[in-house]
Amino acid sequence: MEHQGEITMSTHVFIPDPALxxxxxxxxxxxxxxxxxxxxxxxxxxxxxxFFMKKGNHMSMEY
Known part of the structure; x- marks a missing residue:
């Protein structure tokens, strides 16, 4: 039980590091x-x- 609390506390301290x-x-x-x-x-x-290459060159030239 105490080991679990230690692990969660150490990860909690490890993740939010304002300086880093x-x-x-x-x-x-x-x-x-x-x-x-x-x-x-x-x-x-x-x-x-x-899209224009698949549709055809005449479409891109029209634009």
């Missing part, structure tokens, strides 16, 4: 958002290119 969290999250937050946005934009462009 702040030094890691603040510099990585903005680049992560930029990388995610770039990936989404690239994915959309690739999907649209695939």
């Amino acid at each position: 969290d702040h030094s890691l999250h603040v510099p990585l937050q903005i680049p992560a958002i930029i990388i995610f946005a770039v990936l989404v934009i690239f994915g959309v462009i690739i999907l649209y290119a695939f």
